Amino acid sequence: MKKKNIRNIALAPYPAVRLLGFVAGGVLAGSFFPVGVEVWFGMALASLLAVGGALLYEWFLSRSGRSLDVGRFPLPVSTILFLVLVFTAFAAYADLRFNHVPRNGLLPFAGKSIVLSGRVESRPVVSSSGTRFQMEVREVFDDGDATELCDRAAVHVRGAGKGELQIRRGSLVRVKGSVTALGGAGNRGEFNPHQASRLKGVSASVFAVGVWQVQSDGESGGGVV
Numbered sequence: 001m002k003k004k005n006i007r008n009i010a011l012a013p014y015p016a017v018r019l020l021g022f023v024a025g026g027v028l029a030g031s032f033f034p035v036g037v038e039v040w041f042g043m044a045l046a047s048l049l050a051v052g053g054a055l056l057y058e059w060f061l062s063r064s065g066r067s068l069d070v071g072r073f074p075l076p077v078s079t080i081l082f083l084v085l086v087f088t089a090f091a092a093y094a095d096l097r098f099n100h101v102p103r104n105g106l107l108p109f110a111g112k113s114i115v116l117s118g119r120v121e122s123r124p125v126v127s128s129s130g131t132r133f134q135m136e137v138r139e140v141f142d143d144g145d146a147t148e149l150c151d152r153a154a155v156h157v158r159g160a161g162k163g164e165l166q167i168r169r170g171s172l173v174r175v176k177g178s179v180t181a182l183g184g185a186g187n188r189g190e191f192n193p194h195q196a197s198r199l200k201g202v203s204a205s206v207f208a209v210g211v212w213q214v215q216s217d218g219e220s221g222g223g224v225v
Helices: 015-032 037-064 076-099 193-199
Strands: 113-120 125-127 130-142 145-158 171-181 204-208 214-219
Touching: 015 076, 037 076, 145 171
Parallel strands: 145 204
Antiparallel strands: 113 130, 113 171, 125 130, 130 145, 171 204, 171 214
């Protein structure tokens, strides 16, 4: 019986897969390795300058008519520097999003009962304790003062059963509740709500005591269930 030839699969013919690997590696490195966002940004800037210098050198060689003895265009060094740039740039972005919260965020209101205005970003999940959803907060009302901000909050409405809240993803809502800073795991190895929420860009949780604390203001145009 004649055997079929099986081609060896390498990453070289798949540049997008190789690039995706460096993107994913950079996101993981920036999220879970506490190097510091300044370090990642510094490395990304240095890589960008190095890539620019390498491309300028290749352009100079091509204009002068000299042959590139070390390989085809672009030079392997330029390719490596570009991949390092991709890795460090995404690491810096992930570190900034995961380990840092907005200056004009919800944490200064921790421990207070306030009114939040914004858009529902996730599909509401109903359980025996109530309804949970993620909210993009755009404005906060505290003691009669309105403050514009840009942050995300995990909202829990106690006792809100299925069908009691007429909201969906994309709905504009106002929620009155108490803001709480995210807590970590009780013991090592247990589920860490702070880490899980930061992966979603959420910096605080909001607890509303009942359905009457949530007011729907219609749709924002992006409400796709």
